[in-house]
Amino acid sequence: MRHWILISAVVVFLGCLVVGAEPVRLVFMGRDGPYEAAMKLAISLYKMVKPHVTIEYLGLPWAGLREKITIELVEGRGDFDLVVLDDPWTPEFLPAGFLEPLEPWFAKTGKVVDPDFIPTALALGRWPYPDGTLYALPIVGNVQLFAYRRDLFEKHGLKHPPETWSEVLVAARVLAEKEPDIFPVVFRGAKGHDIVVSFLPILFAYGGNIIVNGKSGVDSPEFLQAFKVYLELARYAPGDVSVYRAARLREVLLSGKAAMALEVWPAWIPELDDPKVSMVVHKVELVPHPGQVVKTAPMLGIWLLGIPATSKNKAEAFDFLLFVTSPEIQKVMALHVGNPPTLMSLYKDPELIARYRWYPAQLEALLAGVPRPRVPVWSRVEDILGGYMHEALIGLRTPEDAVRAAHEAIVAVLEEERR
């Protein structure tokens, strides 16, 4: 009799070892701010489903995250199990084998990649872009949108939403005359990244691009034309728009001192209708960018989630990856924190649309979205362009001169890259 009790005790004990899961600790390296809030929400929900998994979240500013990823990539020893990447970083980090390929994990767990993912966003997680190995899944569906004050447009009988950039210019001129206390236009004019990114929607609309087929597209007539339109619009912007970054842009728009914002981002758009922080509640309309030669083509700014190849807990990390990209969790993150989803169906969800009236416009923008050129030297190209364009913006160079100088420098960089 005692033998049986002992044996059953051992069996039960062993059973507990097998069935009861071992506590696992994952470290998640991601962004700060609203992204942190979204991820922490997902993490707390995950804890309820998988209590034995603890996920520690390291929220870092943009530059800090990039620096830490770099060091981890080359010198690290598997400190992190989940990491967030901004899509322009993929041409640098993915070919270096930073992330774990995901398809084998899908096969192992018998799951498939959700066809509901926005195709343009999903493609960014692949290397070579756009249909190579899948390394990361999109979790933040960021795309540029165009904002304008519907009330002001209606007041002055302006056609809205403006469908071409020519119409935008017309509106700017009218508003400059009729509304002296409001800046017709506001955008991010700060040197480097900001000025380039705010220029892209106009450039794309005129049919241009910075890198075309691996060559510099800066010397094209489309580029110059688009740039001149940009500089023309700058005349209707605040005096020091050349130091404006995203935060300042947001403040000016929220304070009601701007009539049109050339590019806004979903992360802070929800605040536009929040009476506690906005002076323009329900007055701002968000639409895909105006087109010109080509119909709207905004720039994508997707955040992707992947698993570092050096991680020691890949199975658990993959499970969380699936969890956080699932429709239910994405919906919760969108409802409670305003995180833009990456699944198409969610943009048609009535509950979300009731909360965020611009979701249909955002979906349209995402589907038509164009990412920044997928070249490893993009950082350098962006800085070069951002420098010369800035000089033209503040009047130190003519647009033709700036474009020519930028083109030469970019050609040199691309040449060097080829060698």
Next chain:
Amino acid sequence: MIRLGLLKRTVLYLLAFGTVLVALFPIWWLVNTSLKTPLEFLGGGMTLFPRQPTLAHYREVVFERSFLRFFGNTAIVATAATTISVLAGSLAAYSLSRFRFPWKLDALFLVWALVIRTIPPIVFVVPLFIMFRELRLTNVRAILILAYQVYTLPLAIWMLLGFFRAIPRELEEAALTDGASRIQALLRIVYPLVTPGLAATAIFCIITTWNEFIYALIFARVPADFTIPIGIATFITEYRTLWGPLAAGSLISSLPLLAFTAFVQKHLLRGFALRGIF
């Protein structure tokens, strides 16, 4: 310096007061902004005082549990790093100010200290990272305390050099001829005289290490490793600056430094009062 006429005194007071105003104005502006509601802030304008003050932002920071943790990390790292630098630096500075060295070792030492201070700290990030990894050192606080020597040790040596030099040798010579050892002379005679220098150096070292950002960011592995500057950095996001928590966090962070300065200034502002000599 000794006696001041009334007019002179008034002018001096005005100047001093004016300086304090200039120093405090931007800080006041920070506090001012942090007390405003978001709407009032957006309204813009030149309000020197918030019309509808709110303490909501301060609550956010003060009751955040993590901030206490950051505070603890920062305090430990800054104090330890400063102590090491001031101790090692003062010994070195004393030696360099008193003795001759073979092969110009002293000049070399000092130039080396200068070179280290010249290089932007970020250039050392990768080699330090590699080094700590090879040393299998994983305690982030220990790493920072050691890494910060790059910032503070050269400063301590150079600053203390000047102060030690100002102490006339005769004082130690007198003690030595009385039979004291070098160490005793150093501890009993020289150190007390050099306290203004030690105080000033300690203030600068602690301020530098307290507010250091880049190494704290790179070497942190989990949120619990963060120091105050990183905590504060999260209030400056891409899209907005959370002025309330930023102001609250910065003020809370600077209070210990201010207290330290106030406490230590009594050593700084000693007159030249030597016991038993004058």
Next chain:
Amino acid sequence: MVPEGARVQRSLGFFFREAIVRLGRGCNVLRLTFERSIHLWLLVPAGLLFLMFTVFPLIYNGYISLHHFQFIRRIFNFVGARNYIRLFQDGLFLSSIGNTLRFVALATATEVVLGTGLALLFNARLRGRRIMLPLVTLPMMFPTMVVCAVWVMLYDFEFGFLNNFLRFLGFSPIQWLSDPKIAMESIVLVDIWQWTPFVLLVILAGLQSIPDYLYEAAQLDGANGFQMFRHITLPLLSFQIKLAILLRLIDTFRIFDKVYAMTGGGPGYATETISLYIYREGFRYFNLGYAAAASLVMVFLVLGISILYARRMWKELRV
């Protein structure tokens, strides 16, 4: 004296005493050796720290500066002096040097002059000095990013306090950070606000070490304030002043945080500094070898300037 050959009964106490005396003599010898080379021993703690945490990074830096080292793509080829040659062919690098020198000269000169003046001011036994002094040093105590955030807000062209104040007084507003002609000076102003207290404290500590009796004696001899300043204060302070200049010189050369946060190197290329260049090359493009070369060029530049300077301080030290 014990007769030769006699066997003597030694007590335990005797041996004990002998041992202690011998030990004492041994210690004395050790102590004397220690004392004789004490100057070297005193350097050991600092020297050890230097050796461990600065020698390797510096040598590593020098080593990789001779290579084309692309961190991400793990390219590591020996290229000799090519990085250095390319540096001097890059117009941006050369103009960064110019901008940096401009910043250094302006900031250092103003801070030292202002700081010394303030130190003299706070040296006077004014009432409330104990409260005013820590308050004046408050700017130093805030993290630079907070300082930048506040000043960017103050400098805002349309809505910032400074321009609003100017408009209030009837002047036209200034493009503080967006005018290429004065953007650098605007950043210098922030640095002056933040770091003049540093100079103030250094000089003040020096002033406080000047014994009162020197001034008393001079007054008895009939010297006035200015003469006392010129003949007592200034010479005794000269080392401290030179030290302040040296330290600010070196620190302002490394200017990075403020420029990065406030203008990003703009408007145009007006505020591009060497540190910004190094940061970009190293952490944005991951060309660590090239960045290392740039940082070494910067070291030589600063050393060149400061060694000429430190030499004079050195001579003073020896006196």
